[in-house]
Amino acid sequence: MNDSSSIAVVAISRRGSEMANRLATGLRQEVDLYLERRLADTPGSEAIAFDLPVRPLIAGLFTSHRYLVLFMPVGAAVRLLAPYLESKAADPAVVCVDDAGRFAVSLLSGHKGGADDLAQNVARVLEATPVVTSASHVLNTLAVDMLGSKYGWRIESDSGVVTRVSAAVVNGEPVALLQDAGEEDWLEDSPLPDNVQVCQSMAEFNSPWWSAGLLITDRIFDETALDARPIVVYRPRTFAVGVGCRRNVSPQELDGLLRRTFDGYGLAIGSIRCLATIDLKRDEEAISMLAQWLDVPVQYYDGDALNARPGPSGPSAAQERLGVVGVSEPAALAASGNDDLIVRKVKSSSATLAVARMVDAA
Structure with a gap:
């Protein structure tokens, strides 16, 4: 499932195929280029030809690739992808580009799956406008489910808790953060919003004043604290x-x-x-x-x-x-x-x- 690290780029129109070829040569990652058969004979193109309808191709790519760029309307992409959606933890990152090449839309698995970054990279190559709607991105706030991901930190909390804490961060509620292990330079990439406050002790972290918490530790702790409020527990690889x-x-x-x-x-x-x-x-x-x-x-x-x-x-x-x-x-x-x-x-x-x-x- 989603094993390939290459980007699957799919185009079904002549204009889309022209942009897809540009994208394939302009991106810094490996690209698997799929063009409708009548368009796949472009000189110099290494495209893989497919026959319409495109649905069987999309179904296969959805499970084989971690990144998809679809040159088609967003509505068409939604209808094609809908039967295969599972969760943001499992679904690939999907970006849509319109036939005029004006917008690169982060459609699916935005910040966690990488579609937000991919949309910006696609827009850079095509000189388009990236469209990113993830709350943490547009509000320039902390992405709870991405914290420490570049270091390989594990999240030990279930998705429901992550969602509740994310909502508290985005909605400006008081959120406690305590870190006693792991890399600390993540703050350079993710500056804390005003409502997220760093605690110096577990006693301060456990104060009833907080609506939610972010706990970064490699130690076992008293899990009764998890009953009082939603707390996302991160396990740095230490x-x-x-x-x-x-x-x-x-x-x-x-x-x-x-x-x-x-x-x-x-x-x-x-x-x-x-x-x-x-x-x-x-x-x-x-x-x-x-x-x-x-x-x-x-x-x-x-x-x-x-x-x-x-x-x-x-x-x-x-x-x-x-x-x-x-x-x-x-x-x-x-x-x-x-x-x-x-x-x-x-x-x-x-x-x-x-x-x-x-x-x-x-």
């Missing part, structure tokens, strides 16, 4: 988890060790950026499965890279078996770029684990 294990350890043992450790230290699993281990464990199924469950990558390091890091906090079986000072602790440090651990090596019967905070998110 943790590198070093993993060592015996051959053929069970995935369940690794997962259990991870969850017990994070619960015990008050850390949020949603803030894990990566797992890290020695390169001899590339084929260790349990580590691969844990990474898949967590939806994070695994960073692998050779013995020299691990030995260049500070030694373990206790005796290491890896010294004798693998020729390295340790695995979990030095791997966590190597992946994080940090020199200090926030969780020193913990053990289960067949695995070890350590945690370091990413130096770029400290």
